[in-house]
Amino acid sequence: MNTWHKVSTVDEIPPLGARVVTTAQGDIALFRTADNEIFALRDKCPHKGGPLSQGIVFGKKVACPLHNWNISLEDGNAVAPDVGCARAYPVKIEEGVVYLGMVEMAEVN
Amino acid sequence: MTKMKLVMVGNGMAGVRTLEELIKLEPDLYDMTVFGAEPHPNYNRIMLSPVLAGEQGIQDIILNDLEWYQQNNITLHLNKKVVRIDRNKKIVYADDGTEAEYDRLLLATGSNPFILPVPGKDLEGVIGYRDIQDTNAMIAAAAKYKHAVVIGGGLLGLEAANGLALRGMDVTVVHIMPWLMERQLDLNSAKMLQTSLEAKGLKFLLEKQTERIVGTSTLPPLQGEGRGGDGLNGADIPHLHPNLPPEGEGASSNRVTAIRFKDGTEIPADLVVMAVGIRPNTALAESAGIHCNRGIVVNDTMQTFDPSIYAVGECVAHRGVTYGLVAPLFEQAKVCANHLARMGIARYQGSVMSTKLKVTGIDLFSAGDFTGNDQTDQIVLHDVAGGIYKKLVIQADKLIGAVMYGDTKDGSWYFQMIRDGKNVAEIRDHLMFGQSHLGDIGHQGQSSAAAMPDTMEVCGCNGVCKGVIVKAIKEKGLFTLEDVRKHTKASSSCGSCTGLVEQLLASTVGGAYTPTLNATKPMCGCTELTHEQVRQAIFAQTLISIPQIMQTLEWNTPNGCASCRPALNYYVLCAHPRIAQDDPQSRFINERAHANIQKDGTYSVIPRMFGGVTTAKDLRRIADVVDKYNIPTVKVTGGQRIDLLGVKKEDLPKVWADLDMPSGHAYAKALRTVKTCVGSEWCRFGVQDSTQMGIDLERALWKMYAPHKVKIAVSGCPRNCAESGIKDVGVIGVDSGWEIYVAGNGGIKTVVAQFLVKVKTHDEVLEYAGAFLQLYREEARYLDRTVHYVERVGLEYIKQRVVEDAANRKALHARLLYALQDEKDPWKKDNVRAREFEILSI
Structure with a gap:
């Protein structure tokens, strides 16, 4: 089951930008698109572990700052022909507050 | 709303590429239907030669499998040849009676191999070289027969001959011209080619004209004929013409056995491949009354004389030229797709091949x-x-x-x-x-x-x-x-x-x-415009923000990509300094964090040391910062300063504050360092004070953003200890003044800087170097170093603008100084955007 954690407000994340959330399960990147949609991915590129939160956000994608892999914000999949996936986390927004859905550690294992 | 209907006749590389380009632009504009006369989906015709040579199989050369057609909702009719177009009703008819209505019709009927009109051309074992079927026929023949003759010593003929030879056949290439590949080679190169191919076992008969192809059942009468007869043609050999091979058991295969030339000689042949050229396949278009002249005539938008009908590929005649190589055809495809997508801006202007x-x-x-x-x-x-x-x-x-x-x-x-x-x-x-x-x-x-x-x-x-x-x-x-x-x-x-x-x-x-x-390469996939066109528009139309640029210039993505956004951000700031707003989200992380990201996600910090000169006080502070923040690695850089590696992002603002030194911009597309030697102050050979010159250049130019990083060096004598010869701007002191070199590079592309000018005074060095860099800032494409820029425009041009035209030089220098006036040190506390460095947690 997902537990919803309040992590930020939409305003605290720059449009076409990202913020990092440190969690017990590792860093998670929160992205905000131009249309103010918020997405959450594990902050680790499937290629060589680059911090995706530091990349340039465009459309619904982010370009990894280390080697420019493009990762889809919606599902964490690398854009073809690259292959790989950064774990995606559910996000909900209520009255401008961003909640991150996380499975408890016990369930992960 | 019902979609428009697009029908394509022909399922080859040019046509399918057009659909691919169209799908990229407007995936939902049309219901698409494709007719292909061959039983295969689109395959890579160019790779037929490797297939023939046994280096690849048919399955390897399929470009678009059936799944691709399905995924894109394209109705595919294979094995159906379109035989009629009713332009009034806008319907095409295939040979099996299938019909399809269209709003737009795309003709991509390709070409047919030209078959010499000689007697015997219809014998079994005489083929063209065009498609998978021909290739299979050749492979089959190679397994069974010995003697192959390829008529035509052009590109295709030689590739066919090579493939057949690799499959063990004894191959002779017959060519009517005095040398091979006369459309691509001159006599010298063709002779060398022939020698190499002969070494591979091919035989050549040049300046030979085929008179007739001889088959099994035609042998007896031919032997009876006298040699050297000149005016003979196929018509007087009744059983060769018309093309009705005897169906009777005994003579079931009237197969080619030999080939005879105009000079009376004859060689054995079990397989004859005609590779004497291609003819645009215009039969269908002509039957529909569409204007053809050698090919289907199209304008620069790939439209035929019927405005609802477009044509691309080998069947087309554009400005009187037909193309048989795939690269120009792909250019046509791109233009055609642009118009089918109703964008209406692309033009095809012909190709050099x-x-x-x-x-x-x-x-x-x-x-x-x-x-x-x-x-x-x-x-x-x-x-x-x-x-x-x-x-x-x-x-x-x-x-x-x-x-x-x-x-x-x-x-x-x-x-x-x-x-x-x-x-x-x-x-x-x-x-x-x-x-x-x-x-x-x-x-x-x-x-x-x-x-x-x-x-x-x-x-x-x-x-x-x-x-x-x-x-x-x-x-x-x-x-x-x-x-x-x-x-x-x-x-x-x-x-x-x-x-x-x-x-x-x-x-x-x-x-x-x-x-x-x-010259016409678009900036990136988000636009059709080149770097130059975009810069021109930003300047001329006073576009001052990235959204405004994208809207005005009709970007085809909502907010660009990681490639165009940093370029646009630079262009807009360069064109409108002190007016345009910087957009940090369009900068690469290094320029957003003002530090250089490392492989583990930490950052490196390099404080500026003007001219490579430091003090005990600065060094002590650096040492203290290293201790305080547990910085794991301290390294002296190639640019005469000190690199602190492994700093956590959240520590960066504190590290900067404690260092209390200016940003070294070692992370930016900007002036990096001015390397110096000690010069005349200390050195017994020095003739100029290179250290002070370097400090002054660095003080004048630091905070200068550019299309790429900029490195400068100043040496105090021609011994050039500061290595000025491989810098974007290299200054060398001589007894009578300073020599200025530009566009050197020490990195990927090691290039020695070129001499620009010799000047007398310190102020002139600042002015000339500044003017050159401003020219580079204004005209280079983003991510071009000075070496790329100068290679493109030529040193002569730089000299004209910077050396010969004094007014222009001063204007350039003034524009640079104006732009730099407002630049802030991003490490200064007031200029740090705190949110960038704060981490959230749960």
């Missing part, structure tokens, strides 16, 4: 007009024993054609210059010796891709070997450098192996490869 023969082990390249005339000059290098021949044809200081044999490594470089119409006056003296930095650095000095073994590394950044690249090109059907970069990563990082990868492309796909025309 290049040729590369795909016969393993033979390096041969030609492009443009290599014959020359009385208006042209030639530069020729001919080493008979070494097997190397090169000819360059120059007209009015421009390269217009090239033929190369044996050493083709610079082929794509020459081709690029031909297409770009580049003025070669300045490099004419070494033009023949090629682009020495083809495989710039990190490839063991290798510069000839063809000679490399498959296991040799081409891309040193991403560890990609030749074999991997060639395999990807063949199996994935790649045609462009961009494709190869995407699929293999080769040449996608530092780019130094680009020349090698281009060579591999050229030798693998042959004439299909065309280097991108730099």
Whole structure:
């Protein structure tokens, strides 16, 4: 089951930008698109572990700052022909507050 | 709302590429239907030669499998030949009665091999070389028969001959002209080619004209005829004409047995391949009353004389020219798709073509007009024993054609210059010796891709070997450098192996490869406009923000990509300094965090030390910061300063504050460092105070953003201890003043800086260096170093603008100073955007 954690407000994340959330399960990147949609991915590129939160956000994608892999914000999949996936986390927004859905550690294992 | 209907007749490479381009632009505009006369989905016709040669199978050369048609909702009719177009009702009819209505019709009917109208042309075993069926027929014949004759010593004929020989046949190539590939080669190179092919076992009969092809059942009457008869034609041999092979048991196969020439000689033949050229397949268009002249006549938008009907590919005549190589056809496809998508901005203006023969082990390249005339000059290098021949044809200081044999490594470089119409006056003296930095650095000095073994590394950044690249090109059907970069990563990082990868492309796909025309290359996939067009618009239309640019110039993505956004941000700031707003989200992370991201996500911090001079106080503070923040590595850089590596992002603002030193911009596309020697203050050889000059240059120019990083050095005498010869701006003190060199480079592309001017005073150095850098800032493409920029525009141009035109120099310098006035030190507390560095947590 997902537990919803309040992590930020939409305003605290720059449009076409990202913020990092440190969690017990590792860093998670929160992205905000131009249309103010918020997405959450594990902050680790499937290629060589680059911090995706530091990349340039465009459309619904982010370009990894280390080697420019493009990762889809919606599902964490690398854009073809690259292959790989950064774990995606559910996000909900209520009255401008961003909640991150996380499975408890016990369930992960 | 019902969609418009697009019907395509012909299922080949040009047509399907048009659909691919269209789907990229407007996936939902049309209901699409495709008719293909062959039973196969779109395949890579260029790779038929490797299939024939046994290097690849049919399944390897399929470009779009049936699934692709399904995924894109394309109705595909295979094995159905369209036989009629009703232009009034807008319906096409196939030979089996299938009909399809259209709003837009795309004719991509390709071409047919030209079959010589000689008696015996319809015998079994006489074929053209065009499709999978022909290829299979040849493979089957090779298994069963001995003697093959290929009529036509052009590109296709030679590839067919090579393939048949590899399959064990005894192959003779018959050619009517005095030398092979006369449309692509001159006499010298063709002779060398012939010698190499003869060494592979092929036989050649030149200046031979075929009189008739002899079959099993025609043998007796022919033997009765006298030799040397001249005016004979097929009509007087009744059983050869009309084309009705006897169906009776005994003579079930009236197969070719020999070929006879006009001079009366004859050679045995069990298989005859006609490769004497192609004819655009215009029959369908003509029957529908569409204007044809050699091909289906189209305008620059690929539209035929019927406005609802477009045509692309080998069936087309554009400005009187028909094209048979795939690269120009892909350009047509792109233009056609643009118009079918109702964007209406692209024009096809014809193509310069290049040729590369795909016969393993033979390096041969030609492009443009290599014959020359009385208006042209030639530069020729001919080493008979070494097997190397090169000819360059120059007209009015421009390269217009090239033929190369044996050493083709610079082929794509020459081709690029031909297409770009580049003025070669300045490099004419070494033009023949090629682009020495083809495989710039990190490839063991290798510069000839063809000679490399498959296991040799081409891309040193991403560890990609030749074999991997060639395999990807063949199996994935790649045609462009961009494709190869995407699929293999080769040449996608530092780019130094680009020349090698281009060579591999050229030798693998042959004439299909065309280097991108730099002058018209779009900025990125988000726009059709070039860097120059975008910059021009930003300036002329006073566009001051990225959204405004994207809206005005009709970007086809909502907010660009990681490639165009940083460029636009730079362009807009450069064009409208102190007016345009910086957009941090359009900067690469290093310029957002003002530090250099490392592989583990930490950052490096390099404080500025003007002219490489420091003090005990600064060094003590650096040491204290290292202790306080547990900075794991401290390193002296090549640019005479100190690098603190392994700093956590959240610590950066505190580290900067504690250092209390200016930003070194070691992370930015900006002025990095001004390297100096100690100069006349201390050095017993020094004639100028290079240290002070360096400090003054750095104080004047720090905070200067640029298309790429900028490095400067100042030496106090010609011993040049500061290595000014490999810097963007290199200054060397001499007794009587200062020499200024520009556009050197010490990195991927090691290039010695070129002499710009000698000046007398310290202030002149600041003015000339500043003016040159401002010119570079205003005109270079984003991510071009000065070396690339000056290579493109030429040193003469730089001299005109900076040295000869004093008013322009002063204006440039003034614009630079104006732009720098407002630049802030991003490390100063008030300028730090705190949110960038704060971490959230749960």
